[in-house]
Amino acid sequence: MGDKVLCREGYGSSRVKKNYVSTDDGRLVVVDQSPTGTTFSHFFRSVFLPQGYPESVSQDxxxxxxxxxxxxxxxxxxxxxxxxxxxxxxxxxxxxxxxxxxxxxxxxxxxxxxxxxxxxxxxxxxxxxxxxxxxxxxxxxxxxxxxxxxxxxxxxxxxxxxxxxxxxxxxxxxxxxxxxxxxxxxxxxxxxxxxxxxxxxxxxxxxxxxxxxxxxxxxxxxxxxxxxxxxxxxxxxxxxxxxxxxxxxxxxxVMETMNQSRLNLIVKELLDCSHIPSIQHTNRLEPVVFRTRRKLEIILGCSVGKLCTSAKELQTLLMLYKGTPYLLGLNIKKGEICIALSDRATTSDQLQSCYQAEVINYVYENLYKNKTLHSSLAPVVKALENGDVHGALAASLIYTNLTIEAFCQGVVQQKWVLNPVLLNANEWRAKWDIDGVTDKKEY
Known part of the structure; x- marks a missing residue:
């Protein structure tokens, strides 16, 4: 009658429970409070499931x-x-x-x-x-x-x-x-x-x-x-x-990291419906059999030689992307958007460059579908309709700079992880003065 519970303990979220009881004569007695059959299930979980399951693993x-x-x-x-x-x-x-x-x-x-x-x-x-x-x-x-x-x-x-x-x-x-x-x-x-x-x-x-x-x-x-x-x-x-x-x-x-397929779906949803989709919705739509289908293939971390073939064209890109640690080139004939990265480019810069590429691809795919695009994309639409590649690059860069911060905040609010980003960047890195002047010592 004088027994007193000194301590109660449980094993994680399982139903294994124990009480430590002090008796009248001073002994410490362990009382198992676990429901019937818990011992076997606990043994099975310990052998075949990670310790701390389900809290120690993802929901899927x-x-x-x-x-x-x-x-x-x-x-x-x-x-x-x-x-x-x-x-x-x-x-x-x-x-x-x-x-x-x-x-x-x-x-x-x-x-x-x-x-x-x-x-x-x-x-x-x-x-x-x-x-x-x-x-x-x-x-x-x-x-x-x-x-x-x-x-x-x-x-x-x-x-x-x-x-x-x-x-x-x-x-x-x-x-x-x-x-x-x-x-x-x-x-x-x-x-x-x-x-x-x-x-x-x-x-x-x-x-x-x-x-x-x-x-x-x-x-x-x-x-x-x-x-x-x-x-x-x-x-x-x-x-x-x-x-x-x-x-x-x-x-x-349900992966929380950003790859090119999931980024493509997020940007399309954002530009179509003005909201960023949830992680679950995006993963459900992600293709797992075939590659992501785009009219313009995005190549990240490519050689500068894939973007331009003349000094004049390179100088134009350097001036266009002044202050930006990447160069983005558009080749409609080949159906490619090539992105050359500076040696100073971070993962955030990679994400921004791919975001800009996805915006260009989105506009290009919807150019002749009689689809009403947001007014902020009108300069990009007009440039692509006129075949003005550099105009499209300039307009998309302006749009990207205006919206990238809000985009990143939106994806973080939806619990997306932005570090690391799995955008499959190649290892080419170029050196140029980010302010727009070519580095003569190392290029």
Whole structure:
């Protein structure tokens, strides 16, 4: 009757609760106040979910992980079907097959895959952070293609080795794109500087899924061996499930950082409706299969040589952009807006240059649609209608300087993150006097 509660504690937002009670005889007794069944759920959360879940991860974490679990299970099933086909192709079970031939095929398959990994990382490595959702989906589509080639390969013994080498290259690209984009998504999901924990628990989840798929495969493989029609039926079913789950996974991710696709959608919404869209709305509209469609492609961080071919043209741009740490050129014939950055340009300057480019692209796309544009864009419209490129650049720069501050304040109010910006800038940087006089020592 004289027991007194000295302290109460809980484990994060879970229902695990404990009371520390002082008894009459001076002992400290721990009383578990957790509801029935909480111990098991707490153990499960501790093993497979990041510490502090759900506060320690992004709001889209659970939905993404559910779809990721489904796609991993489907991929494991089709991967086993492909592995069986490759083993059959290299001669497992064939008395006439030689160990040397099988070994050479495997070495060539691995070797071409290594080369493919290096080449892809060289060509596309810089864009994986900027378009992580699109490359994530691309990796899974390519993985299904590689599995399809491996299942087909034993039916063409004359070109079996080239086919499995092609599949090896595809899978190596999948490894680079999938691994890199997984890291980018993990960084997005980790909200307590707990990227390693989120990544480790993601690995535990995937291992559990693969274990479940392994058990299914042990029962499945004896049933499908030698039955090509059944193998193809299962491949089609699980591939469709795999692709749908992957598409749903990347679509549910809500990224707060700014890339060119999301900036394009924000500027269009702003100029169409005079308001900045929410993060959720923009991510829902962001294309994850194809690139953003524009009439004018935006190339950020390009060489000055792409903007102009004569000294007079360069001098005109330097005077036009006096006081601005970038040079923006418009080439309507090629359908390009090229942006050269000064070595003094910051991420804010990159955002401003792309904002100006998006304004020009917006006006150009709506030029002949009989669409009424805001009166503040009238000088840009008039210049483009008359084919006056420099006039359009000057008018769009004036509009940008007048509106960029309000634009940045608006996106921050909508919880967008402006540092870093993922605008996929190339590494060319130029030196010139920002006040408009060319630096004669270093250019």
């Amino acid at each position: 974490y659970l939905e993404y992980q559910i779809w990721d679990t489904i796609q991993a299970f489907a991929s494991s099933i089709t991967g086993t079907l492909a592995a069986q086909a490759v083993l059959k192709g290299v001669g497992v079970g064939d008395e006439n097959a030689t160990v040397l031939a099988a070994t050479m095929t495997w070495i060539l398959k691995d070797g071409t895959g290594m080369l493919g990994r290096i080449v892809f990382a060289w060509l596309r490595g810089s864009s994986l952070d900027c378009n992580s959702k699109r490359w994530r989906l691309f990796a899974d589509i390519l993985n299904d293609l590689a599995i399809c080639i491996e299942i087909l390969a034993p039916n063409f013994p004359g070109i079996f080795t080239p086919l499995v080498c092609t599949a090896g290259v595809c899978k190596s690209v999948v490894g680079v794109a999938g691994g890199a984009t997984r890291a980018a998504l993990t960084q997005h999901q980790a909200r307590r500087n707990n990227m390693a924990d989120v990544s480790a628990k993601d690995g535990s989840q995937e291992t559990l899924v693969n274990l479940a798929a392994l058990i299914c495969n042990l029962a499945l493989i004896p049933l499908v061996t030698g039955k090509q029609s059944l193998i193809w039926f299962l491949y089609i079913i699980f591939t469709c499930l795999h692709l749908y789950a992957n598409y749903s996974a990347v679509k549910c991710v």
